[in-house]
Amino acid sequence: MGTKTADEAGTETGTEAQSDEKTVVVTKADEPGGTAAEAQDAARAEAEAEDREAREDEEPAAQGSSGVGQGAAAVVSAGLGIVSLTGSWVATVAAARETLVGQLRTSSSASVAKQVQEVYGDAWQVTALIGGLFALAALIVGVVVLARPAFGVPGRPQAPWIKSVAWAGVALGVVGLLLAVAKYSDLLLGLPSTS
Numbered sequence: 001m002g003t004k005t006a007d008e009a010g011t012e013t014g015t016e017a018q019s020d021e022k023t024v025v026v027t028k029a030d031e032p033g034g035t036a037a038e039a040q041d042a043a044r045a046e047a048e049a050e051d052r053e054a055r056e057d058e059e060p061a062a063q064g065s066s067g068v069g070q071g072a073a074a075v076v077s078a079g080l081g082i083v084s085l086t087g088s089w090v091a092t093v094a095a096a097r098e099t100l101v102g103q104l105r106t107s108s109s110a111s112v113a114k115q116v117q118e119v120y121g122d123a124w125q126v127t128a129l130i131g132g133l134f135a136l137a138a139l140i141v142g143v144v145v146l147a148r149p150a151f152g153v154p155g156r157p158q159a160p161w162i163k164s165v166a167w168a169g170v171a172l173g174v175v176g177l178l179l180a181v182a183k184y185s186d187l188l189l190g191l192p193s194t195s
Contacts, residue, residue, distance in 0.1 A: 012142020029193040067159050071147045074165035080138035084131045085179065091130040121191045128183035135176030142169035 102118035110118075145166040149158045182188035 002062030020178070066164060070145055070148055070158065071162045073141055074162045074169060075143035075171025077138050077145060078165050078172060079169075080134050080141065081169050081176055084135035084138055085172065087127070088134060089129065091127045092132055095127045098123040098126045116191055124189075124191070127185050128180045130183065132177055132180030135173045135180055138169050139175075139177065142166045142173060146170070160173030 096120075099119055099122075102122055105117045108117050150154070171185065179188065
């Protein structure tokens with residue numbers, strides 16, 4: 001028998017430790033009172049543990065994809081807020097229709113005040129009403145996006161850019177709603193006096 005150096009002894013010990021881990025499952029059936037079913041159960045439990053670890057590794061990717069809907073809703077909120085301030089095709093068409101209806105309703109012998117109200121005033125109010133609806137939609141969507149994390153999975157923070165865009169949508173919605181009310185009630189750019 002020869003003596004072993006420290007390096008050879010360390011290598012041998014490491015190899016024995018690795019082989020002991022591998023043989024636990026294999027030799028379990030050889031132990032007294034052990035069965036092949038117990039060995040299969042142990043192997044199944046080990047496979048399930050590996051699957052669980054793999055799923056936990058995949059969860060951060062799933063968390064990143066879950067913010068897509070909230071981000072899209074935040075952008076929609078901001079877009080609706082901008083539309084409420086700048087006007088929309090729907091408001092333009094509705095105002096043109098209201099102008100046409102006003103022209104058909106008023107006779108040429110009607111007073112100037114009535115003609116101005118029917119032809120221009122009603123169209124202005126329809127434009128304000130539709131702008132207010134867009135602003136209200138922007139406000140509601142923005143608030144829902146901001147409130148969503150409170151009803152979601154705990155521990156999943158909302159991305160900062162989603163909060164920022166949603167707050168922008170809420171702010172634009174509030175401003176658009178205030179402007180729509182001011183336009184509808186003739187506080188802002190009311191009809192000129194005809195007297």
